[in-house]
Amino acid sequence: MPAGVGGALVRSVPQHATEPTPTAWVSAQDRAPIRPGSVLLRWTHTSAGGMDVTAHLGLASTDVTLAIWPNLHGDWTPVVHPTLLETIGLHAALSVAIDALQLANHLADA
Template identity: 45%
Template sequence: MPDDVRGAIVTPSQGRLMATWMPLSGPSRIPQGRVLLSWTVAGEDCTNVTAHLGLAGAQVLLAIWPNLRGDWSGVVHSTVAEVTELHAALRLAIVVLDRLTD
């Protein structure tokens, strides 16, 4: 990871993860429903990866994958995709419930 970023905001798109760097100088808040991945070298050919989820009122620790080896994107892909899709479904359910109760 470059020194001037907090991590990468990732979103699933057509079966792949699309990433945008989140600079240290920018806002510290993770956009709602987005996942911020950050990683550090943990030894020879090992990487520690952390994921945080942006929610309306907070940012929460989503997952930690310690000591991943090689190309670790496949390991985190399913978690990022499932959480992002679940968040979108919950937001839709809230909108529908709000409209039904008005």
Template identity: 50%
Template sequence: MPAGVQGALVTPVSGTLMATWMPQSGQSRVPQGRVLLSWTPAGAERMDVTAHLGLAGAQVLLAVWPGLRGDWSGVVRPTVAEVTKLHTALRLATVVLDRPAD
């Protein structure tokens, strides 16, 4: 990760996942429905990767992948994609359930 960032903020856009750097000096909370990926070196060619999910009332630890080696996007991407889809579906269900019945 570059200096001055706390991780990559992952956002679903038109069926794909887009990532942007989240600066350390900016907002400290992960926006609702988004995932913040951060990583730190964990030895020879290994990374410890952490994911936090932004919810309406809190930011929660979503996953930790210790000691990943090489291109770890294939390990992390399925979890991030499924969680963002699930969050979208739950938000839609909440909107529908909050509507008055006809």
């Protein structure tokens, strides 16, 4: 990870944990709101040599803590990948369902 980086913004996740996950590095000081459907992974080094990793999910009106993984060591992709894949996929499906419901309501009113 580059110096000064304290997080990674994830907007899409490949099906397999062995494939690279597209991310955008986020500085440790950046506290900008997270785009709905995106996940921000933040990490801090632990005294035991690992990393505490926290995932924050961007929603329409707020950001919420999605998961916390304490004291991860080595490559933690296999640990966080399932949560990222399911959460981003679920958010996308719910967004489509909301849009479809809004369209159906609009057509019913017309």
